[in-house]
Amino acid sequence: MNAPLISQTWTDHVTGRRGFLVVDRLVRGVSSGGLRMREGCTLDEVAGLARGMTMKEALHYNAEGRYIPLGGAKGGIDCDPQDPEAYGILVRYLRAMRPHIENFWTTGEDLGLTQDIVDKAAAEAGLLSSIQAVYPLLDDEVAARQRLADAFAVEVDGIGLDELVGGCGVAESVLAALDRAGVAHEGTRVSVQGLGTMGGATARFLSRAGLRIVAVADVKGTVANPKGLDVEALLGARDAYGAVDRGVLRPGDLELPGDAWLSAEAEVLVPAAVSYAVDASNEGRITARWIVEAANMPVLADAEALLARRGVTVLPDVVVNSGTNAWWWWTLFGDIGADADEAFAYTRRSMRALIDQMLARAEADGSTPRAAAHAIVADRLPVIAERFGWYR
Structure with missing residues (x-):
């Protein structure tokens, strides 16, 4: 098994908490993988999850589909999501990772985080979107973003x-x-x-x-x-x-x-x-x-x-x-x-x-x-x- 393309550890200057980013592979210059927050999260854990994302993307490869799989990546923060400091740590993590998210890492909710929280923190960190790195690959960015926003607004039996x-x-x-x-x-x-x-x-x-x-x-x-x-x-x-x-x-x-x-x-x-x-x-x-x-x-x-x-x-x-x-x-x-x-x-x-x-x-x-x-x-x-x- 090859080493990941990027393996990074971040330390929060306010609390001393650590966060991680592992990019296992890029496809068309972009990777995909959520951001988790849990007490005890480790770099090895995030690396394993990033490798898993490479596999998930490859498993859904369909040469005839419009969706073309990306590379695999994952982010993680070692913090209890119910900790009063958690949201501030999340914002600072995303601010630190902003160049990666803007250019080659698309991310979203994972264990301990909801998409609403990720979106709110991403905006506060100065990001356009947590998945903005994929926008240059879209045929019609405006229509695509609206379609995804509309899909997130759909509810079934209140969920x-x-x-x-x-x-x-x-x-x-x-x-x-x-x-x-x-x-x-x-x-x-x-x-x-x-x-x-x-x-x-x-x-x-x-x-x-x-x-x-x-x-x-x-x-x-x-x-x-x-x-x-x-x-x-x-x-x-x-x-x-x-x-x-x-x-x-x-x-x-x-x-x-x-x-x-x-x-x-x-x-x-x-x-x-x-x-x-x-x-x-x-x-x-x-x-x-x-x-x-x-x-x-x-x-x-x-x-x-x-x-x-x-x-x-x-x-x-x-x-x-x-x-x-x-x-x-x-x-x-x-x-x-x-x-x-x-x-x-x-x-x-x-x-x-x-x-x-x-x-x-x-x-x-x-x-x-x-x-x-x-x-x-x-x-x-x-x-x-x-x-x-x-x-x-």
Whole structure:
């Protein structure tokens, strides 16, 4: 694996907090990858996420599409997003990174940050937009920016389309895996870690597809019910950080420890919160048949090897949660319009095709789905480089 193109550590002169930027690769001179904020964020973590973004972009390469994948990058800030100093640190980080964002790094919301907060801080930092580096690649910048703004204004059942589309992609990944295995949707049990943007939307789409959400975890602990939770009630009782007001729980809903989601009796586990949630010390508690990585890097490599020996299939983050990033670009470049039904349909088709291709490759190679995804990326990166050139 090659070293990243850029690896940078920033120190806030006010608080001493550190931030990071890693640009793994440029395509047409531009890279794409969100900005996360969490206590304990490290340069190594951001580097891994940037490499993952290169893979996500390559996986969505379609020679016939208007959206042409970018390179991969990622930003990170070592700070609790609920810290009173967090917003000021974010503004100063973006101000320091302004030359990169103006020229070659497009970014947006990730763990711990919402797009509204990123947009507000970016404006305060003197930026036109957090994705302005891609504007020179657009055929009609004014129309493209308006289309994306219109898409961000779309709501479905009171939730923004931008918050829902990633969960739609995760849910479709689950459904594609079940279909390939001949397992009925109705009644299949699911446990979800995290009820924020990604986890909440995933739970909603899976519940509406007939699956039974039997456990969800947030910062307060795990809520469980083997007969199924009222997903809509839980979603309606979330705060800005995805924590559920326990006052909406029904008789029969159980309050359990925070890690109880891991050992829930379910066919599918969806880690949709933090990285490194499943390791060699806790993987033995898992009885599920599938782990579907809605979060970035939630299953450590040693745990994944142990799970594979037990017949547990891990669907990797680089495929599963790639829908949000792709939706931004599908919309901005004009493959789809600012319409929820069109966005969901396009996302479902694209994600199902990727999952099917990955699982077929894994079966043919006798490998894991992650290894198969990496193999597909290895095939596509030279094709992208041949068309657009190498920027290393």
